[in-house]
Amino acid sequence: MSNSKGQTDMDRRAFIAKTAGAAAATLVAPGVFLHAVAADQEQAVTDRVRWGMLVDTGKCADGCTACVDACTTENGLPNHGRPATDPTWIRKVRVRDNFTGKETNLPLMCQHCEHPPCVDVCPTGASFKRADGIVMVDRHICIGCRYCMMACPYKARSFIHEDIEIKPTNAPRGKGCVESCNLCVHRLDNGQAMTACAEACANAGHNAIVFGDLKDPGSPVSQALQQLPSRQIRADLQLNTGVRYSGV
Amino acid sequence: MTSILYRIMALVLVAGLSAIAYGHDHADAVKGMGLEGTAKADALKACVRPTDWMRRNHMELIEHQRDLTVRQGIRVQKDSLANCVDCHARQDDKGQPVPVTAAGEFCQHCHGYAAVKPSCFQCHSTVPSPAATAQR
Ligand code: SF4
Numbered sequence: 001m002s003n004s005k006g007q008t009d010m011d012r013r014a015f016i017a018k019t020a021g022a023a024a025a026t027l028v029a030p031g032v033f034l035h036a037v038a039a040d041q042e043q044a045v046t047d048r049v050r051w052g053m054l055v056d057t058g059k060c061a062d063g064c065t066a067c068v069d070a071c072t073t074e075n076g077l078p079n080h081g082r083p084a085t086d087p088t089w090i091r092k093v094r095v096r097d098n099f100t101g102k103e104t105n106l107p108l109m110c111q112h113c114e115h116p117p118c119v120d121v122c123p124t125g126a127s128f129k130r131a132d133g134i135v136m137v138d139r140h141i142c143i144g145c146r147y148c149m150m151a152c153p154y155k156a157r158s159f160i161h162e163d164i165e166i167k168p169t170n171a172p173r174g175k176g177c178v179e180s181c182n183l184c185v186h187r188l189d190n191g192q193a194m195t196a197c198a199e200a201c202a203n204a205g206h207n208a209i210v211f212g213d214l215k216d217p218g219s220p221v222s223q224a225l226q227q228l229p230s231r232q233i234r235a236d237l238q239l240n241t242g243v244r245y246s247g248v
Numbered sequence: 249m250t251s252i253l254y255r256i257m258a259l260v261l262v263a264g265l266s267a268i269a270y271g272h273d274h275a276d277a278v279k280g281m282g283l284e285g286t287a288k289a290d291a292l293k294a295c296v297r298p299t300d301w302m303r304r305n306h307m308e309l310i311e312h313q314r315d316l317t318v319r320q321g322i323r324v325q326k327d328s329l330a331n332c333v334d335c336h337a338r339q340d341d342k343g344q345p346v347p348v349t350a351a352g353e354f355c356q357h358c359h360g361y362a363a364v365k366p367s368c369f370q371c372h373s374t375v376p377s378p379a380a381t382a383q384r
Pocket residue numbers: 121122123124125126127137141142143144145146147148149177178
């Protein structure tokens with residue numbers, strides 16, 4: 001087979017893939033996409049997808065807690081009125097440039113690192129990274145040692161300190177295990193390529209969080225990353241985070 | 249270790265079931281197992297596999313699917329624990345779902361008899377999700 005023929009085949013493949021992708025990404029409601037890659041509940045996830053986010057801190061509004069509230073509702077996070085020990089998957093952080101005095105808001109959650117320190121230190125294999133880049137805790141295996149909490153540079157993980165009254169079907173949890181943001185994995189697995197936080201931020205009119213597949217050049221997050229300068233928090237650790245920030 | 253434990257549990261369970269089936273409280277037992285009533289399962293002839301197979305092996309099915317779901321994102325509705333609960337949870341007089349772990353309910357009936365305390369329900373919901381309930 002000649003080179004030129006091989007090249008033609010490649011182009012044809014790319015064309016077919018694009019067309020299929022366009023047909024499969026159906027707009028259900030504003031900001032809510034049914035995504036072909038995530039749609040099949042019976043297929044194992046693959047590394048052809050890497051889920052990620054871009055947070056445009058310039059758009060993150062003072063005093064707004066839409067993303068935090070949406071996360072609490074979606075994942076049934078218990079609130080005992082004890083902030084030191086109640087689980088938190090996403091929190092608003094305010095950073096101040098001491099020289100200029102400029103203050104910036106940003107939501108901080110698990111950064112879904114390519115090289116996650118929590119996975120490195122976990123003695124049981126409970127902390128793991130899924131093929132599609134989501135860093136999660138397999139709580140069937142977690143022994144609650146909390147090494148991962150110590151290792152995480154982003155303070156993204158929570159320990160469940162207390163008995164759980166209401167156990168949501170989508171987010172099972174019990175006392176004695178560690179958990180953190182899983183990019184609304186139940187939504188992704190069921191074909192909805194949109195996290196609760198990004199959806200809530202858009203619904204509140206801020207659009208500060210853009211979610212999508214980092215490996216798909218046409219995804220909203222890839223497009224946004226093309227347009228805006230962005231950085232990783234603690235890029236010096238070389239973790240290659242799946243969550244990027246612009247404006248900090 | 250776990251699988252040996254499960255096997256022992258299964259044997260005890262089968263022994264328990266036969267005892268119940270031939271006991272004088274047969275009607276009560278059947279009622280307690282939700283074979284007549286308001287659970288979805290009550291209207292069905294068989295579970296997701298033949299009944300005698302399910303009696304012995306349902307825990308294997310759930311454990312297998314559990315790892316596939318968490319690790320690989322495979323969410324086959326049919327073999328999921330959520331589906332067990334959705335199908336076997338009864339509704340009370342007010343139309344509210346009764347936890348499958350309540351005394352006499354489908355799961356608890358055998359687990360209690362066999363003195364088995366599976367760890368599923370330490371974390372997993374014992375009633376169908378509100379969405380599943382709303383669909384009825
Ligand atoms: S708390 Fe659980 S997930 Fe974290 S390191 Fe220990 S075993 Fe692993």
